[in-house]
Amino acid sequence: xxLMGDLSTAIVLTAKLAGVTTLVLLVMATPLAWWLARSKRxxxxxxxxxxxxxxxxxxxxxxxxxxxxxxxxxTLGGAWVDFTxxxxxxxxxxxxxxxxxxSLPFMVQPLQTAFEAVDExxxxxxxxxxxxxxxxxxxxxxxxxxxxxxxxxxxTFAHTVxxxxxxxxxxxxxxxxxxxxxxxxxxxxETLRFDEAHDLALLLVVFSFVVLSTVYLLNxxxxxxxx
Amino acid sequence: xxxxxxxxxxxxxxxxVHLRADEIVVATASNFLATMNALAPRFSAETGHxxxxxxxxxxxxxxxIVHGAPFDVLMSADQAHIDRLIKEGxxxxxxxxxxxxxxxxxxxxxxxxxxxxxxxxxxxxxxxxAIANPAVAPYGAAAMQVLAALSIESRVTAxxxxxxxxxxxxxxxxxxxxxLGVLSLSQVYSADPSTWVAIDDSxxxxxxxxxxxxxxxxxNKAGQSFMKFVRGPKARKIIESFGYGLDG
Numbered sequence: 008x009x010l011m012g013d014l015s016t017a018i019v020l021t022a023k024l025a026g027v028t029t030l031v032l033l034v035m036a037t038p039l040a041w042w043l044a045r046s047k048r049x050x051x052x053x054x055x056x057x058x059x060x061x062x063x064x065x066x067x068x069x070x071x072x073x074x075x076x077x078x079x080x081x082t083l084g085g086a087w088v089d090f091t092x093x094x095x096x097x098x099x100x101x102x103x104x105x106x107x108x109x110s111l112p113f114m115v116q117p118l119q120t121a122f123e124a125v126d127e128x129x130x131x132x133x134x135x136x137x138x139x140x141x142x143x144x145x146x147x148x149x150x151x152x153x154x155x156x157x158x159x160x161x162x163t164f165a166h167t168v169x170x171x172x173x174x175x176x177x178x179x180x181x182x183x184x185x186x187x188x189x190x191x192x193x194x195x196x197e198t199l200r201f202d203e204a205h206d207l208a209l210l211l212v213v214f215s216f217v218v219l220s221t222v223y224l225l226n227x228x229x230x231x232x233x234x
Numbered sequence: 235x236x237x238x239x240x241x242x243x244x245x246x247x248x249x250x251v252h253l254r255a256d257e258i259v260v261a262t263a264s265n266f267l268a269t270m271n272a273l274a275p276r277f278s279a280e281t282g283h284x285x286x287x288x289x290x291x292x293x294x295x296x297x298x299i300v301h302g303a304p305f306d307v308l309m310s311a312d313q314a315h316i317d318r319l320i321k322e323g324x325x326x327x328x329x330x331x332x333x334x335x336x337x338x339x340x341x342x343x344x345x346x347x348x349x350x351x352x353x354x355x356x357x358x359x360x361x362x363x364a365i366a367n368p369a370v371a372p373y374g375a376a377a378m379q380v381l382a383a384l385s386i387e388s389r390v391t392a393x394x395x396x397x398x399x400x401x402x403x404x405x406x407x408x409x410x411x412x413x414l415g416v417l418s419l420s421q422v423y424s425a426d427p428s429t430w431v432a433i434d435d436s437x438x439x440x441x442x443x444x445x446x447x448x449x450x451x452x453x454n455k456a457g458q459s460f461m462k463f464v465r466g467p468k469a470r471k472i473i474e475s476f477g478y479g480l481d482g
Contacts, residue, residue, distance in 0.1 A: 078410035096411030097362060097395045179395030179406065180367060193398075197293040197370040 013182065014191060014207070021187040024099070025167040028106040029114075029160050035107070036114040036159075041144065043115070044122030059112050066109070066172025073105050073177050097179035102187075105177055106167045113162040121155020122148060158222050165218040168211075256456035257284035259304055261295045263311035264401035265336065265373060265418040266443065269476040270309060276472065277463050283456035291399040293370045299324060299448060306451035307460055309333065309443070311400075312372035316444040329447035333464050335479035336441030337419040338376055338433040343407045346428045352384045354414065354431060360393065364403040364412035367396040372441055374400070377416040379438040423477030443478075 043055060061069065077084045077095035087095045095101040125148045133143040149156070171189040178185035180194070188207060195204035262270040267289040274285045290298070292311040299305055299319065308325070310316050313332075319325040340347060340354055347354065355363065366374030374396065381387045395411075397403035400418050407415035422430045445464060451457035463469050470480055 074405070074409045074411065080410045084410070094362060094411060096406070096409075175398060176402075177411070179362075179364075179397070179411075181395060194367070194369055196297065197291070197398075 014188075014203075016183050017186055017188045017191045020099075020183055020185075021168055021189075024102055024106060024187060025164045027103050028110055028167045029163045031103065031107050032110060032114040032163055033156075033160060036111065036118060040115045040118035041122055041148070043119045044125075058115050061109050062112050066170075067176065069105065069109060070173045070176030073101075073108075073173065077101055077104075077177060096177055097181060097185060099184050101177060102174060102185055105173045106170060109170055109173055110163045110166045113166045114159045117155050117159040117162060118152065121152035121158075124155075125151045154225050158225055161218055161222055161225075165215060168214070256454055257286070258306040258451060258454060258456040258460055259286045259288060260307045260309060260460065261299070261303070261305040262287055262289045262309045263292045263295070263443065264289050264399045265311055265420060266309055266334065267401070269334075269420060269473055269478070272472050272476070273464075273469055276468060277460060280463065280468070281456070281459050283459060285456070285460070291371060304450070305448055306454055306457045307445060307447055309445045311336070311441070311443055313442050313444045314372075316446050319446060319448070323449070325446040325448050326452050327446075329458075329461050331445050331461060331465055332442050333445045333469075334443045334473050335481060336373060336376070336443060337435070337477060337479060338373065338380065338438060338441075339417055339419045339422060339430040340433065341404075341407060341415050341417050341422045341430045342413060343410060343415075344425065344429050346426075347431050348428075349431065351380065351431060351433045351437075352386060355381070355384070356386050356389050358389075358393075360414040362395050362406075362412040362414075363390060363393050364395050364397055364406035364415040366400040366403045367398055371397075371399055373416075373418055374403075376438040376441050380416065380433055383437040419477035 039054075039058070043051065043058070074096065075081060077087075079085050079088045079094055084095050087093075095104065129147050129151075130143050133147045134140070138146065168187075169189065170187070171193070174185065174187055174190055175193070178187070178190065180186045180190055188211070192204055192207045192211070195201070195207065260270065260274070267287070270287050270289070274287055277283065277285055288305070289295075292315050295303075295305070295308060295310075296315045296319070299308060300322070308316070308319065316325065316330060320327045320330070340351055342360075349357075354360070365377040366372075368374035368378045378387075381390050395406060397406055400421070403412075403415050404417055404421045406412040407417070416433070417430075419430070419432065445461070447454075447457050447461055474480055
């Protein structure tokens with residue numbers, strides 16, 4: 008059956024999922040983080056709360072809603088089937104969708120903190136020299152927030168690698184499509200293949216340690232909100 | 235955590251016959267959960283013992299038992315895990331009983347279903363077909379045997395999706411993510427018979443489901459009477475009413 012199949016397929020798939028998710032979030036979360044860092048609107052705390060929801064919600068909540076949302080009987084799932092001919096559930100693109108939601112706070116929060124640390128005076132100076140707000144953002148704020156970008160991307164990538172509950176619910180364990188390494192590890196344990204489980208678990212511990220060490224080294228002076 | 239996600243807690247205080255009722259925790263394979271929930275109150279009413287039901291995939295329950303979970307009885311979805319528990323000295327070998335024989339059906343989420351299993355499974359109209367993961371679930375392994383017996387693996391395998399248990403495969407079809415599922419008859423038995431198509435027993439080796447008393451309950455009166463109850467006519471009638479076979 009090849010179901011327990013190729014571990015390397017799962018590793019490549021997981022890296023691909025984490026990479027695509029990080030890129031999508033980089034594009035989507037940067038404007039949001041910038042707005043959160045600069046806005047003084049009364050509803051800003053509510054937007055912040057929504058952004059942070061995936062941190063506290065059980066993955067089963069997200070998994071349950073996504074299962075219903077991805078269903079061909081739902082508006083989104085149905086439209087997706089009409090456009091692409093395939094379903095969102097049990098597909099790579101469905102997992103990207105899920106991961107973008109699941110890892111959102113891990114991109115937004117470090118970016119927001121980095122943007123908040125950008126001195127308003129510098130932006131004012133740029134604008135008095137004739138820079139548009141967008142120019143000022145790209146040429147002044149972004150370079151200053153570089154470490155924030157790095158932390159955000161690394162954490163988003165790592166957190167997506169660590170995704171399990173949502174994938175278990177909407178993935179369907181398809182090799183090369185949705186069978187990421189956390190699922191492979193789960194199946195190793197369930198089938199009593201403890202030697203392989205040990206190897207993979209250790210690999211993930213080492214990977215996560217290296218990732219977190221990198222982030223903390225990067226941020227020795229720049230504090231951000233995710234411990 | 236799936237542990238103790240379903241709790242049936244019936245204590246009959248003051249029953250004249252059973253002044254000192256015992257209690258048991260029964261770990262139940264997910265395919266049998268609905269049946270177990272029907273059996274539990276009967277058992278309590280009949281014996282005065284309290285019973286708590288917990289469920290999960292057989293493989294997961296096995297793991298939990300090996301790591302010291304406080305279960306008294308395992309209602310497995312297969313015989314292999316019971317073999318292993320007995321061999322490892324975790325269960326009372328003499329208490330072992332085959333309590334049900336599982337049956338496979340095709341189900342399409344409640345829509346009327348017409349045709350032979352061979353024709354239905356081969357039909358590319360069903361883009362996604364949910365089965366339980368054959369690596370961990372007996373019903374999944376049986377589903378793969380059916381595909382092999384019908385020689386339609388090459389036409390079906392690319393469209394399969396795998397639930398971690400037969401219960402998840404059921405959810406996949408119920409939510410529309412998969413259009414067809416190879417499920418346990420017990421999951422759809424109460425529905426309109428036109429919504430499911432039975433798969434011939436000869437296409438897969440019998441899914442014999444065994445139960446055993448675990449070591450910690452070797453001296454537990456409630457555990458012993460539960461094992462007797464499961465073999466009794468009342469329990470067998472209930473088990474049969476959920477679509478299970480009884481031979482074996």
